[in-house]
Amino acid sequence: MIVILSETIVNSLHREALRQAPDEACGLLLGEKKDETIVVSKFIYSKNVTVNDPRLTFEIDPQIHFRCQKEARAGAPAIIGVWHSHPSSAAVPSKTDVECSVEGGWVWLITGKQDSSWNTAAFLTANTDPKFFEMLEIRPLNP
Numbered sequence: 001m002i003v004i005l006s007e008t009i010v011n012s013l014h015r016e017a018l019r020q021a022p023d024e025a026c027g028l029l030l031g032e033k034k035d036e037t038i039v040v041s042k043f044i045y046s047k048n049v050t051v052n053d054p055r056l057t058f059e060i061d062p063q064i065h066f067r068c069q070k071e072a073r074a075g076a077p078a079i080i081g082v083w084h085s086h087p088s089s090a091a092v093p094s095k096t097d098v099e100c101s102v103e104g105g106w107v108w109l110i111t112g113k114q115d116s117s118w119n120t121a122a123f124l125t126a127n128t129d130p131k132f133f134e135m136l137e138i139r140p141l142n143p
């Protein structure tokens with residue numbers, strides 16, 4: 001499985017991660033899954049509405065989620081996963097991420113900060129086990 005992601009989207013993820021730091025930033029990923037390829041065509045930013053510590057966890061605004069579901073039913077790209085940032089740790093799923101993961105076959109993009117640079121990694125949860133994260137290769141949109 002590979003995930004195709006445009007430079008424009010990666011740049012906006014890094015921009016939001018920086019803007020919200022030291023809190024975690026988050027959003028939804030819209031796109032399409034086909035055979036062995038996942039194309040992320042759009043990123044929808046959400047405010048982090050967690051009631052817990054926003055430096056360590058995130059929650060997508062349910063209104064944004066609802067709106068995207070409604071638009072997808074009307075023909076917009078489907079929700080295929082979620083993005084969030086780790087402003088002070090690496091781009092790997094945290095213990096909390098694993099605990100909170102409930103959707104199988106869901107793409108997780110994580111932008112982490114190590115040393116002073118941001119980088120983004122992609123994971124896919126197993127269809128049968130949302131706690132199992134497989135790392136995906138990211139390819140640019142137009143190689």
Ligand SMILES: [Zn+2]
Binds near residue numbers: 084085086093094097
């Ligand atoms: Zn996380």
